[in-house]
Amino acid sequence: MTENIYAPHLVTIKQVRDEAEGVKTFKLAFNDAAVGETFTYRPGQFGEVTIFGVGEAPISITSSPVDKGYLELAVAGVGKVTRALHLKQQGDVIGFRGPYGNGFPFDEVKGNDILFVAGGIGLAPLRSLINQMFAERDKFGKIGILYGTRYPALLCFRDDIDRWAGLENSGVLLTVDTAPDNGWEGNIGVVGSLLPKTRIDLENTVAFVCGPPIMIHFVIMDLLKMGFGEDKIITTMERRMECGLGKCGHCNIGEKYVCLDGPVFSYQHLKELGESVELHTFGR
Amino acid sequence: MSEMKILDKAKLAEFIEKLGADFEVIVPQREDGNLVFGSLDHTQPVVEFTGKPLVPPKEYLFPQREELLTFTVKGKEIRVEAHLDNVKRVIWGIRPCDLAGIKTLDTIFLSNYTDNYYQARRENTILMGLNCNEPCSSGFCSPLGTGPFAKDSFDLLFTDLGNRFLIETGSEAGRELVASSADLFAEARDADKAKLKELEEKCKRAFKSPLPSTVDLATVSNKLSGAWSDALWTEESETCILCGGCNFVCPTCHCFNVEDVPAEQQGVSTRVRYWDSCQLGGFTQMAAENTRRTQAERLRQRVFHKLVYIPDKYNGAVGCTGCGRCIEVCPGEISITNILGRVMVK
Numbered sequence: 001m002t003e004n005i006y007a008p009h010l011v012t013i014k015q016v017r018d019e020a021e022g023v024k025t026f027k028l029a030f031n032d033a034a035v036g037e038t039f040t041y042r043p044g045q046f047g048e049v050t051i052f053g054v055g056e057a058p059i060s061i062t063s064s065p066v067d068k069g070y071l072e073l074a075v076a077g078v079g080k081v082t083r084a085l086h087l088k089q090q091g092d093v094i095g096f097r098g099p100y101g102n103g104f105p106f107d108e109v110k111g112n113d114i115l116f117v118a119g120g121i122g123l124a125p126l127r128s129l130i131n132q133m134f135a136e137r138d139k140f141g142k143i144g145i146l147y148g149t150r151y152p153a154l155l156c157f158r159d160d161i162d163r164w165a166g167l168e169n170s171g172v173l174l175t176v177d178t179a180p181d182n183g184w185e186g187n188i189g190v191v192g193s194l195l196p197k198t199r200i201d202l203e204n205t206v207a208f209v210c211g212p213p214i215m216i217h218f219v220i221m222d223l224l225k226m227g228f229g230e231d232k233i234i235t236t237m238e239r240r241m242e243c244g245l246g247k248c249g250h251c252n253i254g255e256k257y258v259c260l261d262g263p264v265f266s267y268q269h270l271k272e273l274g275e276s277v278e279l280h281t282f283g284r
Numbered sequence: 285m286s287e288m289k290i291l292d293k294a295k296l297a298e299f300i301e302k303l304g305a306d307f308e309v310i311v312p313q314r315e316d317g318n319l320v321f322g323s324l325d326h327t328q329p330v331v332e333f334t335g336k337p338l339v340p341p342k343e344y345l346f347p348q349r350e351e352l353l354t355f356t357v358k359g360k361e362i363r364v365e366a367h368l369d370n371v372k373r374v375i376w377g378i379r380p381c382d383l384a385g386i387k388t389l390d391t392i393f394l395s396n397y398t399d400n401y402y403q404a405r406r407e408n409t410i411l412m413g414l415n416c417n418e419p420c421s422s423g424f425c426s427p428l429g430t431g432p433f434a435k436d437s438f439d440l441l442f443t444d445l446g447n448r449f450l451i452e453t454g455s456e457a458g459r460e461l462v463a464s465s466a467d468l469f470a471e472a473r474d475a476d477k478a479k480l481k482e483l484e485e486k487c488k489r490a491f492k493s494p495l496p497s498t499v500d501l502a503t504v505s506n507k508l509s510g511a512w513s514d515a516l517w518t519e520e521s522e523t524c525i526l527c528g529g530c531n532f533v534c535p536t537c538h539c540f541n542v543e544d545v546p547a548e549q550q551g552v553s554t555r556v557r558y559w560d561s562c563q564l565g566g567f568t569q570m571a572a573e574n575t576r577r578t579q580a581e582r583l584r585q586r587v588f589h590k591l592v593y594i595p596d597k598y599n600g601a602v603g604c605t606g607c608g609r610c611i612e613v614c615p616g617e618i619s620i621t622n623i624l625g626r627v628m629v630k
Contacts, residue, residue, distance in 0.1 A: 004366050005399065007353060012360075053544060212572060
């Protein structure tokens, strides 16, 4: 029989890390070593995660293709499947199929300065790309990372952030919407408020933006105001998905399916999708 | 090469009965006053009927609810089993609009990632079409080119010539079925073939399509795009009661939900999929927001998906077959032909 496109592979949880408040990172390895060896993906792609007996949900991959032998998913426990995943422990077996979607442009943006703007758990897919870029450091110019969450306890990937901040020709700026607890000395404000603190060569910079839709909307408006070209703003779309394979119809926008043609779009292409832009401009 | 044969109507029952030895035979039947497709075991086929069955025979290729996988969990041992339907079926009496619908479903389910479940059923199903000698109520296949006589996507195609059927073969499988009951069939004469053309022309002339004659298929896609923000979507959707009927009777609707259902037995669960409707608010509901919040947006999605998105994405594939069922089923009298008529004069 040809491979069943809906059947998940079995994967074993090798490690569970508490990433941030309400967020855990799961390190996974395929039970079938042959599957693991042939599994390849690009930053920005996602998979469908099965918790047996509970259901399936699309989750972006946060590890990088340079990380051999395992996959990492950073997951906020907010829905039926993700809450069930949060109850899983090291050694437990779950399901995974993928990778799906187009992923971020990589070769296409070589030679440019790169600006990352992330909100909350939106850093998870960007982390995959950031680490892949740092693995080929000489192919890119300056790398700047702006990251914001609602409050400090929600900041993910603190170890990565410390490492990125120490790397040559790169910088990390953090912000939180509110800082009720003592000890926060960073910026306070939405992530867009970090943009004026940067020096950007507009001609040679590509911006990657990922986070909640409302954050993406305002950051894109800020970037456009700064003079970024529409084709130099790369972002991700979030839509309800069931299959990840372009069949179930839920993520359809225009003649595109977010699961096949996305989730990564340039702002230029996003605008052409019609419904996607309307979402951010009407009825709020 | 297509062959043309003649089968006396009196011999249809015998032909179908013979098929029953190797196939589950699906035929139109009367059920509670409605014409519906069902297994021949239950009742006799309705050989002579005008119009079309209440729903297309889509459910025999893409059931309303089907089991995809069963998971059996014993500690860290997990078994994943697929449920592929390999029952051999013949469906007789499929109208040209519904053959066109199956052609579109083939394109969607069998291209790119091949859907194993649809593929298993499709490869085991023989399609026997039945041309329409008379226009049906609400049907507008003629202006769309999907009927009233079929051109492709059948194994055998029947045309009612009065006391006998003219039969066209459309595939090797169809030719083999005819060959295996060769004694029942006669060669078609030139007069029979001439009659076929005559009946088609007569039916087309009789068409009182609810699709306004102003609707030009070459420009309707552009016209729709121009009407994207028009008030008509709000106006036309006002009577929608969110029943989803328009989706559930459509020959090309294929959207589905996936859900895991725990079995009584500890550790066993079944992953099922079932039809979903883009007219329901939950269709686009996510944790943080709903990306189509008004009925106007949902109605627009249905019409655009049929007339713009499917043709654009699948190289001119037919999104709307003109069967007219969505018009007939709608308690709010929402009509895709009225909408297209309004769009053309925008």
